[in-house]
Amino acid sequence: MSRTVALLLFTQLSSRWGLRTDELPVQLPATSEAVLGGTALLNCTYPPAADLILYWTRLGPDSERNVYTYNRGEHLASHDDRAYQGRTTVPAGQPGRGDGALRLHNVTLADEGRYRCRVKSNRGMGVAETELRLIGLYHLSWLQPQLCSPSLQNVTLTCLAEGGYPLATVTIHDSTGRDYGAGTRAAKDPQGLYSAAHTADVPCSPTASYTCIVNTTLHQQNLTGTLGLEEPQPAWKGWAGVGVGIGMGVAVVVLGSGALWAGHQRRKGQRHQGPSPPREVDPAREEALLEDTGPTCTRRGDLPDILQEPPPTSKHLTPHPSVTEPCPTPRPGPSSA
Numbered sequence: 001m002s003r004t005v006a007l008l009l010f011t012q013l014s015s016r017w018g019l020r021t022d023e024l025p026v027q028l029p030a031t032s033e034a035v036l037g038g039t040a041l042l043n044c045t046y047p048p049a050a051d052l053i054l055y056w057t058r059l060g061p062d063s064e065r066n067v068y069t070y071n072r073g074e075h076l077a078s079h080d081d082r083a084y085q086g087r088t089t090v091p092a093g094q095p096g097r098g099d100g101a102l103r104l105h106n107v108t109l110a111d112e113g114r115y116r117c118r119v120k121s122n123r124g125m126g127v128a129e130t131e132l133r134l135i136g137l138y139h140l141s142w143l144q145p146q147l148c149s150p151s152l153q154n155v156t157l158t159c160l161a162e163g164g165y166p167l168a169t170v171t172i173h174d175s176t177g178r179d180y181g182a183g184t185r186a187a188k189d190p191q192g193l194y195s196a197a198h199t200a201d202v203p204c205s206p207t208a209s210y211t212c213i214v215n216t217t218l219h220q221q222n223l224t225g226t227l228g229l230e231e232p233q234p235a236w237k238g239w240a241g242v243g244v245g246i247g248m249g250v251a252v253v254v255l256g257s258g259a260l261w262a263g264h265q266r267r268k269g270q271r272h273q274g275p276s277p278p279r280e281v282d283p284a285r286e287e288a289l290l291e292d293t294g295p296t297c298t299r300r301g302d303l304p305d306i307l308q309e310p311p312p313t314s315k316h317l318t319p320h321p322s323v324t325e326p327c328p329t330p331r332p333g334p335s336s337a
Contacts, residue, residue: 024049024126026119033218036136036165040104042115044128048098049121054090056102059114059129067115068102070095083110107134109165109192136165136193138214140223147230148204155227158199159183159212170198171213202227 026046034040042056054070058081065081068088073096077085087105094100100117112134118127143158159170170183183198202210206229214221 024119024121024124026117026126026128028117028128028130031131031133032115033133033135034104034107036107036109036134038107040107040111040132040134042102042104042117042130042132044100044102044117044119046098046100046119046126047123048096049119049123050096051122052096053120054095054100055116055118055120056088056100057116057118058084059116064116067104070100104132107132109134133218134165135216135218136163137219138162138164138168138196138221140212140214140221142210142212142223142225144228147228148206149230152204154201155204156199157202157210157227158197159214159223160195160197161212161214161221162195163189163193164195164214164216165193166216166218167194168196168214168216170196171215172198172200172202173211173213174202175207175209175211204229 024046026044028042028044032040032042044054044056051072052070053072054068055066056068057064058067065083066079067081067084068090069076069079070090075090080088084104089103089105091099091101100119102115102117104111112132114129114131116127116129119125138161141160141162143160144155146152146155148155157172159172161168161170167186167188172180174180180200180202181198183196185198186194186196188194196214198212202208204227206227209224209226212223212225214223
């Protein structure tokens with residue numbers, strides 16, 4: 001009886017601490033990487049076996065936490081640590097076929113660390129470990145407080161890398177390959193993300209481009225840009241604009257003066273205009289008018305003399321009213337007899 005108890009105890013200790021009698025070849029990569037907020041894939045492969053038990057655990061300084069427990073085709077969710085419940089999956093139907101890959105969803109910085117894959121079957125038991133490393137991509141931007149101008153030889157240029165993980169080193173290179181050093185200024189926010197920056201004085205060259213290189217132990221990011229250049233307006237353009245403005249002003253004055261002068265001359269000519277020349281008198285017509293004989297007819301009257309009658313009050317010219325007078329009738333002249 002004591003021998004049976006000892007064997008059971010040995011089996012439990014082997015399952016918990018990785019002690020094995022018949023070792024299964026369990027394979028895991030030494031490190032696994034995932035982007036913050038994404039899904040981490042922790043691969044674990046082994047020989048297919050029936051009646052398989054699969055344990056995924058998170059290794060801590062003093063203990064292990066259950067991440068995922070698979071027992072003979074069933075996920076024992078109640079055995080998982082509360083921090084991982086609802087966030088872990090394994091390929092459906094695959095653990096018995098030798099694929100016990102763990103997918104950990106919506107990873108945070110708290111998930112970074114070492115994980116253990118333990119497999120037990122009727123063929124034996126095997127254990128392997130991997131380290132999960134997380135990547136937080138940086139937001140890169142250029143800061144240039146002052147634009148380049150012909151009066152400046154150098155300008156200050158800063159590459160800013162914000163909100164990334166792990167801590168990065170920032171370097172600035174120009175298009176010729178010149179290295180303007182690496183940045184040492186860095187800060188960590190309450191969420192554990194880093195910001196780093198590097199500032200350098202670079203030549204004001206309109207043809208040069210600059211590349212910001214952000215390096216971490218896991219990844220590299222680049223950002224290339226050109227300097228902001230001040231483009232002063234040439235002097236001849238400024239004077240041309242002034243000349244055009246002055247010329248237009250002079251033209252307006254000249255045209256206005258010419259119009260005023262023409263109007264003045266027109267009014268002056270009207271004031272000094274003499275009376276209308278007399279019409280030729282037709283003796284026969286005058287005699288017919290005096291005797292008021294014959295039919296009457298209508299004709300357009302003559303325009304009034306501006307010196308004798310005031311001009312119309314309206315701004316528009318008004319026609320002179322029609323005059324009705326008898327039409328002249330020819331009278332027979334004296335007989336030549």
